[in-house]
Amino acid sequence: MLNTVWLVPALPLAGFLLLVLFGRRLAEPKAGWLAATMCGLSFFVTLLVFLDMVSKTAEERSHVVRVFSWIPVGSLQVDLAFLADQLSITMALFITGIGTLIHLYAVGYMHGDPKFSKFFIYLNLFVFSMLMLVLGENLLVTFLGWEGVGTCSYFLISFWHTRDSAATAGKKAFVTNRVGDWGFMMAMFLAFGAVGTLSYGTINSAAHGGSISHVTATAIALMLFVGACGKSAQLPLYLWLPDAMEGPTPVSALIHAATMVTAGVFLMTRMNPVIAEAYHWAPTIIAVVGAATALFAATVAVAQNDIKKVLAYSTVSQLGYMFLAVGSGAYVAAIFHMITHAFFKALLFLGSGSVIHGMHHEQDMRKMGALRVLMPVTGFTFIIGWLAIAGVPPFAGFWSKDEILLYVYANNRGLYVVGLVTALLTAFYMTRQVIMVFFGEAKWKDQSEEHGAHGDFVPHESPKIMLLPLVVLAMLSVGGGLLQLPFTKDLHFLEKWLEPIVEHGEAHINGSWAYDNKYILMLVAIAVALSGIALAVGVYGKKKLPAIEPQILANAWNYDRGVSAFMGGPGRQSFEAVAWADAHVIDGAVLGTGSVVRRSSGFIRKIQSGYVRVYAAAIVIGVLAMLAWFMWRGVA
């Protein structure tokens, strides 16, 4: 069964090709059903592969399926091969599973859109690329998927391309990702230079065996982290993610919550032996950047009024948590949080999409309110998502966040405090969002004229096709914590499952104070979450406390503006200087060579004077030279 793992990316690819050829003919909604079916079949195959893996022993679970030799050039031998092991199948499961749910949702959400089938073309292509990314056996196949998801992200963000802001957002996402991709490429070059291959198995065993020097391992780890910063929207390169909310909500849910942005975390986990071989300050940098991002994004989310922007910054913040975990050596916790985050963030995004759909594409939260009565299912599932992300037990988010905080406390107390403050803010802004949207006064009653003026505007519940994924994701958000309960070792399912992958990089905290007193830390986390909720209720619900939403937070600490100013000013000047150098220096050298040749040939051709006697003289000179040379050879 493991040999059929190549079907997993092949099915969405087939869906993509079929839709390219027949999509317009199939039209709505069959194109959507086709895409969803392909994704669903892929999930089914992944599930079968997973069950087959479960039945094997831990050593047998890793399996390589080689499709063909892709780049056989001298010492660089790269195969198009898939590595089906615990980590990749776990990722593939939730990518295809949540992907299928989102496909179904999109059939309902994109109803009436003129480019309906094109949307599903891109969605299937995206799922294919993401699966190539996680199932790749070597860095180059992963990079193929990496670039593929970046491209699809660009297509999907700028899907409504007639809107200037959407087109710009797509470009911004692509360009920012490219900057990160440079890091990935440098890491690939370094890895190839150090080990001679790009295959994960060889690189990781070389790292563990000590064949990679500390310097090289550090360089590789940090370069990969640069790539991860781009793809997973960490602090210097996060700016594309909030703008990416211009895309349709299913896009935001799939790409920017559940799958693409987790690619960076996946990559770091995949290469954890290399990170373990790096100098100690390298994972610390990763952890610090992650923590800073988490805090930064959480502060900004407090002041956002667009329902999707809150969730966007929330995603950046949660991704910061995952990198904080990676930097603290808690790879299992990072993957755990990735999975639970996929569940509840997709749920929240789809829920917000449902709200937007019901509010006739109104996205400003200040114009919503008291929607839970009119949109009961959406409201109920959104509330479950809210409790999950806020970190309230027994919902999924609590268990994964707690696991991360446990490892962080054992590693670095300062970062633990940052994580705790961020948890407080997370609970705060999410509660704020829930109150503004679903509770409070119905502010949409004043807006009836703006929405087509068909009498009284009343928000309505979404169709069942959109509600079904919400319900499924809500159930997963409730039960997702069961993957790794901290009470006894026997309940550490995820840890045992992933152990062979992360054994070399995972931090071991069994003897530390944190581990022995994990219940105290758990209670602290619960207390923080509840106080965040209480604060928000006080400010926005009961209106007892003043709302503090300074403009600087709404502008994301003016970071975006700073980057634009730099790029517009000194950045542009340096680019233009480089372009000038290219046109004049490099092109000049090339063209100069040509003109030199031309001029010298013009000079030399005058030797052909046309006079026979001159030619005879030339022959004699040549003969003389030859004779002299032969004589000199004879004498010597």
Next chain:
Amino acid sequence: MLATIVPTSTWYLILGAVLFGIGMVGVLIRRNPLIMFMSIELMLNAVNLTFVALSTQLTDINGQTAVFFVLVVAAAEVVVGLGIIVAIMRRRSEISVDDLSVLKG
């Protein structure tokens, strides 16, 4: 006393070299194509003389055989060359190879 000096093949070789040089000067300096041709014949004769001298020195008959063939080829070459000269120079008043300088670069 003079009668005891026997000209060795070296003398012949040096004479051949000088004859070759004179022929070369003729080819380079003279403008009349017929005279140029005759100079080339001088050079060929110098070569023949060299061949025979070496044939005597090395007591190998192949040198003289080579002269035989050189003679034949020289004859054929003269035939063709003079034919060309006649064809080109037939209608000119002043014959000079410098007039044939149309193919210049």
Next chain:
Amino acid sequence: MELFVFICAAAMVLAGALGVVLRSNPVHAALSLVLTLFGIAVMFVSQQAEFLAAVQVVVYAGAIVVLFLFVIMLLGVDRAENLETEPLGIQRPLAIILSIGFVALLVTTIVQGRDSLNMRGDGLITADSGDHDANIRQIARSIFSDYVVAFEVTSVLLIVAVVGTVVLARKRKSEKDLSGVSA
């Protein structure tokens, strides 16, 4: 005795060569060439290559020089070349330098290598040993056994030369109608 013969023959050769190169009248130059060829023939005889001497006189002096004279007559006997001027200024000094250099090089080679020329061949049978037609027999043996292919090829060469020259030097039927031929 040999020395005397050598000096006379050398004088003939060099005088004739200088005459060819330096005389402006082409007929004088042709006659100087004959002088050179005779001198060469004498030298052939003194080196016991009698057959070649005979062939030299018959073919070279007898046929080739006569051919030259025919062409000189055809193209105008009185077309003497103007030796005073030289349109290509560099040509004369260059020619002198090159030929002096050439001759110097060759003479050096000859003088340097004269000790390394040793008997190598199968031996020459000369007329001294009492055999009068030894030379011609030896040459004949060499041509018709070792070089018989070259011999046949040269016969073809002669035919080709003759035919080619006839074609080359033909006068066209009517010079004025050449433009309309390709219709």
